[in-house]
Amino acid sequence: MxxxxxxDKSGRRAFLRTAGKAIAGAVGxxxxxAGCVAQEKNGAGNQAATSFPTEDYDWTEHRWAYGIDATxxxxxxxxxxxxKIENGVVPDAHHFRTWVERYVYLExxxxxxxxxxxxxxxxxxxxxxxxxxxxxxxxDEKVTKAFFVPKMxxxxxxxxxxxxxxxGATFRTKDGVVMIDExxxxxxxxxxxxxxxxxRFFNEETRTSEKCNWCYHRxxxxxxxxxxxxxxxGAxxxxDLNDPSSDISEFVRENRVHVxxxxxxxxxxxxxxxxDKEVS
Amino acid sequence: xxxxxxxxxxxxxxxxxLAVVARNYVLDPSYYQFGxxxxxxxxxxxxxxxxxxxxxxxxACHTERHTEWTTGVHRNVKxxxxxxxxxxxxxxxxxxxxxxxxxxxxxxxxxxPGRPATQPQIVIAEHPxxxxxxxxxxxxxxxxxxxxxxxxxxxxxAPVATTTAAPAQIxxxxxxxxxxxxxxxxxxxxxxxxxxxxxxxxxDVLARKLQEYRSGTLQHPVMxxxxxxxSDEDIADLAEHYSSLPGxxxx
Numbered sequence: 001m002x003x004x005x006x007x008d009k010s011g012r013r014a015f016l017r018t019a020g021k022a023i024a025g026a027v028g029x030x031x032x033x034a035g036c037v038a039q040e041k042n043g044a045g046n047q048a049a050t051s052f053p054t055e056d057y058d059w060t061e062h063r064w065a066y067g068i069d070a071t072x073x074x075x076x077x078x079x080x081x082x083x084k085i086e087n088g089v090v091p092d093a094h095h096f097r098t099w100v101e102r103y104v105y106l107e108x109x110x111x112x113x114x115x116x117x118x119x120x121x122x123x124x125x126x127x128x129x130x131x132x133x134x135x136x137x138x139x140d141e142k143v144t145k146a147f148f149v150p151k152m153x154x155x156x157x158x159x160x161x162x163x164x165x166x167x168g169a170t171f172r173t174k175d176g177v178v179m180i181d182e183x184x185x186x187x188x189x190x191x192x193x194x195x196x197x198x199x200r201f202f203n204e205e206t207r208t209s210e211k212c213n214w215c216y217h218r219x220x221x222x223x224x225x226x227x228x229x230x231x232x233x234g235a236x237x238x239x240d241l242n243d244p245s246s247d248i249s250e251f252v253r254e255n256r257v258h259v260x261x262x263x264x265x266x267x268x269x270x271x272x273x274x275x276d277k278e279v280s
Numbered sequence: 281x282x283x284x285x286x287x288x289x290x291x292x293x294x295x296x297x298l299a300v301v302a303r304n305y306v307l308d309p310s311y312y313q314f315g316x317x318x319x320x321x322x323x324x325x326x327x328x329x330x331x332x333x334x335x336x337x338x339x340a341c342h343t344e345r346h347t348e349w350t351t352g353v354h355r356n357v358k359x360x361x362x363x364x365x366x367x368x369x370x371x372x373x374x375x376x377x378x379x380x381x382x383x384x385x386x387x388x389x390x391x392x393p394g395r396p397a398t399q400p401q402i403v404i405a406e407h408p409x410x411x412x413x414x415x416x417x418x419x420x421x422x423x424x425x426x427x428x429x430x431x432x433x434x435x436x437x438a439p440v441a442t443t444t445a446a447p448a449q450i451x452x453x454x455x456x457x458x459x460x461x462x463x464x465x466x467x468x469x470x471x472x473x474x475x476x477x478x479x480x481x482x483x484d485v486l487a488r489k490l491q492e493y494r495s496g497t498l499q500h501p502v503m504x505x506x507x508x509x510x511s512d513e514d515i516a517d518l519a520e521h522y523s524s525l526p527g528x529x530x531x
Contacts (some may be wrong), residue, residue: 053322058366074395076388078361085365086331102394127383131346146394171317181321184308217328226332231401263290 008089008211057220059175064214064269066225067237067251068150071274075100075148077117077132079227079236084130086215086226092129095201097212098152098227102134103278107142112278149279150235153178153199153212154260154268161191161200161211170209176269179213182206195266214238331365334358338366345424354427357388362423382418413481419501420464428463439449454521457514461522469522480527487518 313319
């Protein structure tokens with residue numbers, strides 16, 4: 001890290017020494033970009049001396065991915081609750097980093113009824129906005145088909161949210177997590193609108209955008225994201241694609257996996273099993 | 281060089297110097313470290329301490345509970361799902377024991393369209409033991425190993441075969457009547473792992489006990505609840521049914 005930073009600085013000094021400051025500025029910018037590109041390409045080589053971002057964790061060694069087996073989900077919403085606690089998300093029903101959608105097809109109807117924990121009836125069933133459960137509203141209906149689909153940030157390889165951020169406050173890490181720099185975020189909410197999955201929300205308290213970061217503080221310590229940790233039925237799978245024996249490698253290998261909205265070209269790293277035609 | 285050009289160049293130079301100084305002053309040193317973002321932001325994201333510590337953390341002290349839990353059907357439901365995040369426990373005091381277990385357990389086990397068939401689910405109104413608030417799920421079920429008839433027993437012992445031995449053919453009426461009895465007493469009335477073995481008992485004794493549970497003379501939270509709605513005829517039939525079954529040691 002220091003190597004390239006110092007290269008940038010020495011380049012800048014060299015330009016300052018030259019007489020034509022305007023030209024130097026332009027060339028300097030070019031050097032800077034070239035430096036970054038070179039570093040991106042060299043990757044691990046440059047980082048070999050020190051591990052980043054922590055002493056025990058080197059982000060160049062991991063390639064995280066997430067699996068969701070919708071056929072297992074029971075809609076208990078423990079993941080939603082755990083995510084809120086783990087990440088200190090605003091404890092109401094309308095700010096959330098992950099959520100679960102319920103799709104219900106009733107007899108004689110072609111389109112599914114879709115709801116999630118933020119539906120008023122489900123809030124009423126849970127007792128408060130700090131607790132989450134699905135109201136059993138279809139128990140007396142003639143249901144032809146019903147299922148739950150957990151959703152969250154897809155940690156895209158070509159994230160549209162990163163592309164639109166005007167201040168470099170959101171970016172994709174080397175280990176495959178799209179995250180938000182709270183200190184640089186100016187709260188313009190372009191990213192919230194750009195995300196094709198609706199995975200981002202605006203936090204009115206901090207005046208910044210917020211989203212799932214796969215519990216980066218956990219995965220860098222050898223733990224699983226909180227939602228994966230608490231899922232009682234193994235519907236959420238997480239792991240390192242660089243490790244062929246990891247849960248996620250097995251999940252992707254053993255199943256025909258889908259991603260949501262592949263037509264956007266976002267290339268998500270959240271892989272699904274058990275999607276249905278109306279889920280996107 | 282004409283004066284106005286010199287002035288223009290000087291102005292440009294001033295702007296550039298100001299821009300470079302401002303950039304150095306304002307821009308975080310870690311910006312561009314890895315790309316068009318602040319490298320330190322990654323360090324900050326990785327810094328917080330986890331709230332949920334995982335079952336291995338609990339195991340360090342609660343070894344016995346942990347063993348019990350790993351041998352039961354709830355072994356995939358981690359400690360913190362019901363007890364909440366461990367955080368700095370035990371330094372910060374004990375973790376809560378769920379009080380309203382009817383509310384807690386039905387989050388997963390209430391029969392609901394959309395839940396996969398493999399998930400054990402109950403229709404609350406039809407569950408063998410009435411849920412009137414006085415009786416909680418934990419009255420009958422051990423939360424760490426909730427399958428009835430599977431506890432308590434040492435891990436090494438063979439499981440109690442409560443359902444493998446096919447019960448004799450019984451009338452539809454008796455099927456309904458014995459439904460609440462089976463979870464604890466076994467389909468053949470011979471499960472003594474967590475309740476009294478009924479099979480082969482004296483018919484009079486069974487009938488008297490059922491009447492006493494119904495009237496409340498004998499106190500037992502579950503038995504009082506399940507006998508409450510029985511008629512005299514129901515009691516007579518149940519007593520006769522269980523006394524007619526072959527008794528003997530638990531298979």
